[in-house]
Amino acid sequence: MTTLVACSHGTDSADGRRVVADLVSLVRDRMPGVRVVQAFVDVQEPDIASVVEQERTADDVVVVPLLLSVGFHTAVDIAKAVRPHADVRQADPLGTHPLVAQVLATRLRAAIGGTWLDGDAVVLAAAGSSNPAAVADVEAAAAALAALIPAPVTIGYASAIEPRIADAVRAAREAGATRVIAASHVLAPGYFAGLVRGAGADVVSAPLGADPRMADVVIDRFRSA
Incomplete structure (x- = not known):
């Protein structure tokens, strides 16, 4: 048997904690x-390093980042916990999986009441990272989403790099959009979801959340690793 360690960022948001726990429960079911256990890179305990040390004593381990792109937490926090051990592997983050774009499209349809309008524009609202590989992941996610919906898709970031979400929303309006919809490219409620909500879009979709398809993404990443 190989243990799946589902490693998320961690959050102070009670709703965010519940959503991540629900997603892990879906994976477990x-x-x-x-064996499926949780770990965190920040805010919450137990931390990823201690979980890896504990679980590897009884089993091989695959750490699946419950994160949407590569970046500091995958390249440093998780990698540092995994790298010393031959019996521990690290899976890819979730965001470029085709099912994630499907969930994003579902969240958008729910946010707009199922009806797309002429003049709609979508801003894929991501957390943001200065890591070029993270930028590439978000760009791939935006392209996958654009293939599924009848509206143009641009990108805005909550932190680290430009354009920021509010600037991307403003640019979409200046380009002629009559309704700007922010697609929340975040896993669960919390700090970054709040930044997306406050960026001035006319409509904001819900986070990806504990969707069965997201559980399938986690499982696919585990099996691929």
């Missing part, structure tokens, strides 16, 4: 016989 779909993988009978596989």
Whole structure:
């Protein structure tokens, strides 16, 4: 047996904690016989390093980042916990999986009441990282979403790099959009979801959340690793 360590960022948001726990429960329910445990890189305990040290004593381990792109937490925090151990592997983050774009499209349809309008524009609102690989991941996610919806998609970031979400919303309006919709490219409620809500879009979709398809993404990343 190989243990799946579902490693998320961690949050002070009670709603965010519940959503992540619900997602991990969905993964656990779909993988009978596989031990599935949580770990965190910040804010919450237990931290990823201590979980890896504990779990590897009884089993091989695959750490699946419950993160949407590569970046500091995957390249440093998780990698530092994984790298010293031959029996521990690190899976890819979730965001470029095709099912994530499907969930984003579903959240957008729910946010607009199921009806797209002429003049709609979508801003994919991501957390942001200065890591070029993270930028590439977000750009891939935006392209995948654009293939599924009848509206143009641009990108805005909550932190680290430009354009910021509010600037991307403003640019979409200046380009002629009559309704700007922010697609929340975040996993759960919390700090970054709040920044998306406050960026001035006319409509904001819900986070990806504990959707069964997100659980399937986690499982696919685990199996691929």
